[in-house]
Structure formats: structure tokens, C-alpha cells
Amino acid sequence: MRILGISAFYHDSAAALVEDGRIISAAQEERFTRKKHDDDFPHHAISYCLTEAGISAADIDHVVFYEKPFIKFERLIETYLMFAPRGFTSFLKAMPLWLKEKLFLKRLMVEKLGEIAEDVDWRSKLLFAEHHQSHAASAYYPSPFDEALVLTMDGVGEWATTSLGVGRGDSLTIEREIRFPHSLGLLYSAFTYYTGFKVNSGEYKVMGLAPYGRPTFTQTILDNIIDIREDGSFKLDLSYFDFCTGLTMTNSRFDRLFGGPPRGPEELLTQHHMDLAASIQEVTEIAVMCMATALAKETGIKNLCLAGGVALNCVANGKLQRSGQFDRIWVQPAAGDAGGALGAALAGYHDHFGLARPAREGLDAMVGSYLGPSFSPEQIETELTAAGAVFTALSDSEVIARTTDALTEGKAVGWMQGRMEFGPRALGNRSILGDPRSPTMQKLLNLKVKYRESFRPFAPSVLREDLEDWFELDCDSPYMLMVADVVEKRRRQMTPEEEALFGIDKLNVARSEIPAVTHVDFSARIQTVHQETNPQYHALLSAFKAATGCPVLVNTSFNVRGEPIVCTPSDAFRCFMGTDIEVLVCGNAFLSKDDQDPALKQDYKDRFELD
Incomplete structure (x- = not known):
């Protein structure tokens, strides 16, 4: 069928x-x-x-x-x-x-x-x-479990904003739900709006901004806005919000509680906004942990599946994993509405x-979530030739060797291989790659390649077999949906002056052997790379490890701010020519920026609406 x-x-x-x-x-x-x-x-x-x-x-x-x-x-x-x-x-x-x-x-x-x-x-x-039901089915049926709790959390579906299901064998039943307008997703989106980011798009920016702040408003939120109960249920005080009746997320009462009007999209981010981000992130983690603790105690089920937009909050997922409430947690990689x-x-x-x-x-x-289109060598060469690209066709082994050389030379590499990923994360097939050991790579990629805010962190891809030597995580994270800290032995000892910094001043302080993927709180959004699901990317990481001793690469999605992740070779070449990416590897076609016709360079920075 x-x-x-x-x-x-x-x-x-x-x-x-x-x-x-x-x-x-x-x-x-x-x-x-x-x-x-x-x-x-x-x-x-x-x-x-x-x-x-x-x-x-x-x-x-x-x-x-x-x-x-x-x-x-x-x-x-x-x-x-x-x-x-x-x-x-x-x-x-x-x-x-x-x-x-x-x-x-x-x-x-x-x-x-x-x-x-x-x-x-x-x-x-x-x-x-x-x-x-769709979210829950996307979480349980592809999971590796024969029995699991299934927790789905988002803004709102029809009525439900949070649902609990139980999957056993071939069946899945939804047991209970929390209904609109009481919504953890809408609460997070309200703070996304208030801190000046776009709802249904900028929530992950709030999550990335949170480590620069202090959770000074956590108690204010818990005392006034959300009542979280021991059984994990919660209620919002709707008098602070406008999403039920108006055209904005929050209202003047919310403004008074947090000291002023919402930030404009391009206004300067202040410590106030960072503290708000840290606070709503902490409240979200408290709510998720309360739900998980109550459900684990009530049911005794040891596996958990997650879906819905809130399940993309990989910081909360990582803390839930470390809490030991469940033996294993599996998150649907396309956890949002696309999934x-x-x-x-x-x-x-x-x-x-x-x-x-x-x-x-x-x-x-999920087949590694590599469920999108792929392109044959002939299709790639035809598209690149039509675009005016200059490239060299290499063997498989030459592709790995030349790309490894480019990465060790500190170059940003556009990497388009195999089937496109399904979901919001690039997982090594439509990625921009870099050397995580470089103290300047994060700034380079944010400002000259991605054209996005400098505070936003990048994720590491790491060989699964080397995971625990670099990160405090002891489980698979193939979909970049778990956050964990860099292990102590890989961290850099901070000076007293550096320790005293807070806010955006933390940004340029190298914190570990892999500063390009170490966030200001020593955390990282980890992708474990498995030979079974992506042998080519695994081979590239292995070659980089052989050359440098480091089994980690910077992995960010192949696009600029506001642009969807590239799909075709033509998309990849346009992005390559519109940014400071220095090398493009498209299948077996290897392209150097220096070899391209300067007339093909594109004004890419302002091409897409800001996200």
C-alpha cells in the first residue's frame, strides 16, 4: 500500500x-x-x-x-x-x-x-x-522502540498544544492532552516575538541567545505567566497575551512586566534581551522536565519519543537525556509541521x-533523514556547466583527499552530496563545513558566509565512535537534536578576566580545542555521524581525523540567512558564488572560488527576506 x-x-x-x-x-x-x-x-x-x-x-x-x-x-x-x-x-x-x-x-x-x-x-x-496524531505517529513509528511514551509539544494543532501517547508494537494511542490556549510553544513564541525575532522561524535564535544571558526573569515568568504543576500540566495567564484576540503575541501588560515594548527586528540586542532568552529557555526546560518526570514515574516506560516544534529545542532535549528519567530518547528529525x-x-x-x-x-x-532528491554525476555536471561553473571531476577517494586539504587549510567548504535531508537540519549532505579548531571560523561563517547574527553558534559533526572522547554524551544524536558539553579535558582554562565577561563579550573567547563549535557555556549541538547511514561523510570525518587528530567538523546548513537549504547543484553554485565559501564539492565535481568567472558573483546578502 x-x-x-x-x-x-x-x-x-x-x-x-x-x-x-x-x-x-x-x-x-x-x-x-x-x-x-x-x-x-x-x-x-x-x-x-x-x-x-x-x-x-x-x-x-x-x-x-x-x-x-x-x-x-x-x-x-x-x-x-x-x-x-x-x-x-x-x-x-x-x-x-x-x-x-x-x-x-x-x-x-x-x-x-x-x-x-x-x-x-x-x-x-x-x-x-x-x-x-500526525506528530505522534512521526515520532513513534520510525523510532527504534517497541514500547515508548510519545510526547508532542508545539504551538497548537486543532485544539491540542501538548499530547501524551503510548506506543506499543504496531499501535499508538493518544492518552491525554493539554489544550489551547495553554501552550508551551506559544509561550516560547511570545518571547521570540518580544525579543524581536520572527515567530515560527526565530525560536532557535532565542535558544542560541540564551547562554549569553542570565535567567533573571525565570521567577517572574513562573509567578505571573505560567503555572507549572507537579504532574507536568500547566496553565498560562492569558491576560499577558494577545494571540487569542489580537494580531500580536503579547500586549501592554506583558510590556510592563518586562520593562518596555518589544524589540524591533534589527534593533541592537542588549543584555536585557539575552536575560529574557535565558529565562524563557529555563522555564521551558522546567516544564519539559516536570512532564517527563511525572510521566516516567506514572508509567514506568523507559523509552521516550518526541515531536512537535518544541522538540526542536535541543538544549531541553539534552537536559532531559542527562536527567536519567528514560533509558533512551528518540526525536523525530522533522519535528515541526513539515514532519x-x-x-x-x-x-x-x-x-x-x-x-x-x-x-x-x-x-x-528514517534512513538518516536522507529522504530528499539526489543527483547523478551527469546531472550535476550538466547543471554546473549550464551555470558557467569551472570544475574538476574527481574520483571518490580524490574528493575526500582534496576536501580534507581544503578544510585543514581553514577554508569554508560547500558540501552537496547524495539525498537531501528532510527537516530543518543539514546532516552532511547539504552542509557548509569548516575546521572546528579555528578560533575565527564561527565569525567567518556567520558574517561572511551565512550573513547572520554573530552570536549564533555552529554545530559539530563527530564520528560516533569518538563521541565520548570529545563530548559529555553517551547516546546517538544523528539528527543534531541533543546538546551536551565539551568534555573537561578538551576545554581551555579561562583567565579571571575572561571568566568575568558576560553577555555578547563572551563571543570571541576561545573555550576549547574546538572553539568554532563550543558555545559560550561550553555546550554544543551534536550530530553523531554513522557509517551505516552516511558512509561518505563518515569517510571525510575519518580523513580529517587522520590529518589533524580531530574527528569533528563544523557543520552548518548550506544556505544564507533567510534562504532555504540548497536542493540542486544550481542552488549550490548560486550560494557558492554569492558568499565567501571558498570551495564547493558537488558530488564528484570540485570547484575552487579562484577558478570561477568573477562576472558570475552574485549579490546574495540581501536577496532573501530576513528570517
């Missing part, structure tokens, strides 16, 4: 194909349209999924949408009635779109699918899963039709 899962019309549209319970392909629409967080119907992602499987639209047995629009509309109406007449303006703004499209989503879906293949009876094939497409397909296959999980091989059923 072939089931196509779709998420669309809110943010991060995507499509995923499951065949007889196995994940064949999955991709976000933004990678094809080059529009960050594209929320349109995923025509391109669906077309890719069909092509990857070698099938036509007529071969699809069922299509599952990742949530139920009627229930969501019910929430919109009930929320308005609860607060009326407040919120009339935002209600009026929302209604036309709902009445035109979202309320009649089945009809719209049939129309959109008909544009792909008009001779297919899509209406009879179309199913709908609930939002948190809902995959979860919808899996929910259709297992929950709706009651079909068994296939035998799992390797770490899990």
Missing part, C-alpha cells in the same frame, strides 16, 4: 511517501520553490516523491492530510466567542480565508491534487489525521488501516 502524506496551508508545507510501511521519500516545498517556510500546496514535493518511487499519481492508494480543518475552525469560533467582543478585528481578518479555502479543505485538496493528475478519483482516496506530512502517512498506514510496522534496520526507520 502506498500512502502520500501532506502538510500545507499554515507553514512548512511538505509531502512524504510511505510504501508498505517503509518511508520512501519526504521533502519540504520550500526547497523547490526557494521560498522559506513555504506554506503553499506542495506540488513540487509531491512530484518529487512520485518520481523517487518511480510511480505515477494513479499508483497512490490514499492521501492523508496532517490535520482536521473542521475541528480547527471550531477552535477559531469558540475562541472568539470566549473573548468577544475583544478580538473582532483579528476574527474578521481570519474569516474570509477560512470561508474561502480552509473550511472546505477537502474540496481544495481535491482541486490541487487534480492539478497533478486530473483522471484520479482523489476524493475517494483522501483521509484526514489530527495534528498531534506532519510523514506522520500523516504513517498514521494512515498504521492507525487507520491497522497495518504492522515493518522490521527496522539500523538506527531507526
Whole structure:
């Protein structure tokens, strides 16, 4: 049975194909349209999924949408009635779109699918899963566990903002939920908005900013804004927020509590903003830990699966892992709404039709999350030639050797190989790589390659077999969703003057043998690299280790600020020519910036809307 899962019309549209319970392909629409967080119907992602499987639209047995629009509309109406007449303006703004499209989503879906293949009876094939059911299915069914608690946390689906499920064998049941407007995801997004970043995009910036601050507002938040109970449940004081009735996340009462209006997007970041980031991060960790502690005690289940946007908070995930509440934790790499497409397909296959999980091989059923398009050597050479690129075609061993040389010379390397990753993280197939030992690499990549804020940290990729020699982590982290500290022996002894620094002044202090991936609190967002799932990237790390003694590379996504991660060789070449990346390795094609026609250089810095 072939089931196509779709998420669309809110943010991060995507499509995923499951065949007889196995994940064949999955991709976000933004990678094809080059529009960050594209929320349109995923025509391109669906077309890719069909092509990857070698099938036509007529071969699809069922299509599952990742949530139920009627229930969501019910929430919109009930929320308005609860607060009326407040919120009339935002209600009026929302209604036309709902009445035109979202309320009649089945009809719209049939129309959109008909544009792909008009001779297919899509209406009879179309199913709908609930939002948190999709998240939970994306977490449990691909996981390596036969029994697990499944915790999903995000802004809001239809009504649920947090749900608890239990997966056993081939089945998954949702046992309880916390409902809108009480939402950990919306609370974090409120602080994202207040500190001047874009909601549904900038939450990870708040997480990255937090170590520069002190959690001086934690108690203020706990005393006034959120009531976290011992059983893990929580409630928000809605008088501080505007997301139920207005067009912003917070209101004037929130402003008074935290000492002023929200920061403008390009205003200077101050210690005040850093302290707010540190505080909401700590509150989030407290809430997640309370839930996990209560659930572990209540059920005795030793495995935990996570999904939903809050599950992308890898700092909280790392602390949960270290707490020892669970033996093993597995996080869906596409934990946000894009992953809902995959979860919808899996929910259709297992929950709706009651079909068994296939035998799992390797770490899990996600195939390393390498589920997107790949390009043959001929396709790569054709695209690069058409773009005017100058390149050398190398053997596999030469690719590893030349790339290792470039990295040891301190160059930034664009690395495009194999199938594109599904989810927000580049995992060694659409990555910009660098030498983590360089004290200037973080600044170079942030300011001259990524064109983004200087405070933002970079992640290390590390050979799994060398993990515990470099980081305080004793479990797999293949999807860059666990944060842990650099081990003590790799840290640099700080001077008293350096220890006294706080805020952004911490940024330029080298803190370990691998300063480019060591955050100001000695932490790192770790990707463990496994030979089974990515033998080529594993080989590159092994060669770098042989040359330098260091089994770690800087790994950041191959894009600039505001741009989706590159998909095609053409995307890679444009980004290469629009930044200070010095080397591009596209399949077996090796490109040096010095060899390229200067006329092809692009003004890339202001090409994309800031995220």
C-alpha cells in the first residue's frame, strides 16, 4: 500500500511517501520553490516523491492530510466567542480565508491534487489525521522502540498544544492532552516575538541567545505567566497575551512586566534581551522536565519519543537525556509541521488501516533523514556547466583527499552530496563545513558566509565512535537534536578576566580545542555521524581525523540567512558564488572560488527576506 502524506496551508508545507510501511521519500516545498517556510500546496514535493518511487499519481492508494480543518475552525469560533467582543478585528481578518479555502479543505485538496493528475478519483482516496496524531505517529513509528511514551509539544494543532501517547508494537494511542490556549510553544513564541525575532522561524535564535544571558526573569515568568504543576500540566495567564484576540503575541501588560515594548527586528540586542532568552529557555526546560518526570514515574516506560516544534529545542532535549528519567530518547528529525506530512502517512498506514510496522534496520526507520532528491554525476555536471561553473571531476577517494586539504587549510567548504535531508537540519549532505579548531571560523561563517547574527553558534559533526572522547554524551544524536558539553579535558582554562565577561563579550573567547563549535557555556549541538547511514561523510570525518587528530567538523546548513537549504547543484553554485565559501564539492565535481568567472558573483546578502 502506498500512502502520500501532506502538510500545507499554515507553514512548512511538505509531502512524504510511505510504501508498505517503509518511508520512501519526504521533502519540504520550500526547497523547490526557494521560498522559506513555504506554506503553499506542495506540488513540487509531491512530484518529487512520485518520481523517487518511480510511480505515477494513479499508483497512490490514499492521501492523508496532517490535520482536521473542521475541528480547527471550531477552535477559531469558540475562541472568539470566549473573548468577544475583544478580538473582532483579528476574527474578521481570519474569516474570509477560512470561508474561502480552509473550511472546505477537502474540496481544495481535491482541486490541487487534480492539478497533478486530473483522471484520479482523489476524493475517494483522501483521509484526514489530527495534528498531534500526525506528530505522534512521526515520532513513534520510525523510532527504534517497541514500547515508548510519545510526547508532542508545539504551538497548537486543532485544539491540542501538548499530547501524551503510548506506543506499543504496531499501535499508538493518544492518552491525554493539554489544550489551547495553554501552550508551551506559544509561550516560547511570545518571547521570540518580544525579543524581536520572527515567530515560527526565530525560536532557535532565542535558544542560541540564551547562554549569553542570565535567567533573571525565570521567577517572574513562573509567578505571573505560567503555572507549572507537579504532574507536568500547566496553565498560562492569558491576560499577558494577545494571540487569542489580537494580531500580536503579547500586549501592554506583558510590556510592563518586562520593562518596555518589544524589540524591533534589527534593533541592537542588549543584555536585557539575552536575560529574557535565558529565562524563557529555563522555564521551558522546567516544564519539559516536570512532564517527563511525572510521566516516567506514572508509567514506568523507559523509552521516550518526541515531536512537535518544541522538540526542536535541543538544549531541553539534552537536559532531559542527562536527567536519567528514560533509558533512551528518540526525536523525530522533522519535528515541526513539515514532519506532519510523514506522520500523516504513517498514521494512515498504521492507525487507520491497522497495518504492522515493518522490521527496522539500523538506527531507526528514517534512513538518516536522507529522504530528499539526489543527483547523478551527469546531472550535476550538466547543471554546473549550464551555470558557467569551472570544475574538476574527481574520483571518490580524490574528493575526500582534496576536501580534507581544503578544510585543514581553514577554508569554508560547500558540501552537496547524495539525498537531501528532510527537516530543518543539514546532516552532511547539504552542509557548509569548516575546521572546528579555528578560533575565527564561527565569525567567518556567520558574517561572511551565512550573513547572520554573530552570536549564533555552529554545530559539530563527530564520528560516533569518538563521541565520548570529545563530548559529555553517551547516546546517538544523528539528527543534531541533543546538546551536551565539551568534555573537561578538551576545554581551555579561562583567565579571571575572561571568566568575568558576560553577555555578547563572551563571543570571541576561545573555550576549547574546538572553539568554532563550543558555545559560550561550553555546550554544543551534536550530530553523531554513522557509517551505516552516511558512509561518505563518515569517510571525510575519518580523513580529517587522520590529518589533524580531530574527528569533528563544523557543520552548518548550506544556505544564507533567510534562504532555504540548497536542493540542486544550481542552488549550490548560486550560494557558492554569492558568499565567501571558498570551495564547493558537488558530488564528484570540485570547484575552487579562484577558478570561477568573477562576472558570475552574485549579490546574495540581501536577496532573501530576513528570517
